[in-house]
Amino acid sequence: MSRELSPIDKAKFVAARRAVDFVEDGMRVGLGTGSTAAFMVRCLGERVQQEGLRIRGVPTSSRTAALAREVGIDVVTLDEARWLDLTIDGADEFDGDLNLIKGGGGAHLQEKIVATASDQMIVITDAAKEVETLGAFPLPVEVIRFGWRATQALIGEVLVGMDVLGRDITLRMNGDAPYVTDEGNHILDLHLKRIGNPRQMAMVLNQVAGVVENGLFIDICDRVIVGHGDGRVETRDINEGTSEEVRLEFPEESNLFNDLTD
Template sequence: MSPAELKRAAAARAVGLVEDGMRLGLGTGSTAALFVELLGETVRAGLSVVGVPTSEATRKAAQAAGIPLTTLDDTPELDLTIDGADEIDPQLRLIKGGGGALLREKIVAAASRRMVVIVDGAKRVETLGRFPLPIEVVPFGLGATTRAVAAAIRASGCDGPLTIRKGADGAPFLTDGGHLILDAGLARIPDPEALAHALVAVPGVVEHGLFIGLATGAIVAEAADGQPRIVTLGAA
């Protein structure tokens, strides 16, 4: 089975969690995009929900799918967020931000009573860190911020190169908030909580891709005999 088929299976299962009248957080990335597409089908069939998109890309996709949208200003508390992830560990700790939407994703997840992560089985890890950790920083003072981030990483028992993310055109990638992303190739993050605390203390760091204590459940689609097999973690 292809990763795309597994992602679709996880997204389809997540649509089953949505109830009439729910206020939803809509994640970003290829798996979340499949959820938005499938949710749009149920909305067009009569389901009533409102969604808060976690990126401009998701906003466009949700509008195209016919999903009514709101904002966290008008709807500050959400019932359920469905989002993808780059890695998930057994404690439901995540690395997110491969699509560059980590800041809005974390704000939306924190405003939600429940966050259910949808992933294919390849995203499950025992220890976070194989996927480079995205760290969103303001452009001002980039050199000094990068040094301080490197020191914070070392102080929390990790090490590895920091790379400024580039877009397809080779120019620095800019987030929806106009910030840059440093991708930290750490290979292994033995203490994600310590690293998270160290990173938020660095002036110039806007957010990082460690999502700790936010996901309440996960829907993992694995391949079994050529068919998707759904495994749920936590409350999902």
């Protein structure tokens, strides 16, 4: 590989490398957002360039779209694709039922739309993202900018009756200004520490006026691929109830990784 990767980056890389094995010629593929998903996009780009793999990629953010085009993937919109065969994305947390928290990269709205418009969703991650109970990672909630303080107050009232350990809510910032999503919205991060009932939480939050979407992905993920720094990769299939482990080698050199900064 063109530069030495940290153990965590090696774990992300081998998970991404294993995931792209599930992509077949002619597929319409949802392309996730974030550091792990960036490895996946680059691995797909290698297959496109080296094997002539023909796919259409639907990116979940403007930065993923730019990277996909850079590595030679044919990029289309979800409206053009209409439905997807597979989505591959990362996660900030996942539990034993493959429920997820996503949105650390600020793209969970598009990510959820793309994932739910797919026959399958594969999550690629490292072992540190697995938790017994979701909630240690702040839960992102995308809200419209108009009246966001009122929306924040309403969410705070809702949290009083929920099974959580914390109720702090912060507006996500980008330097000195509020973070703005690709859709022009803000993100509120809910510091809950523990979410006792993720399904209930997801449903209740989306009933609050001003909330566009939350970062809980419930019953959406079909497989999780967990990478390790020594090259081991574990694939768990929630539908088949199976788990298998393989070991992958790290390539000594790859031009696609020369400028990797995610």
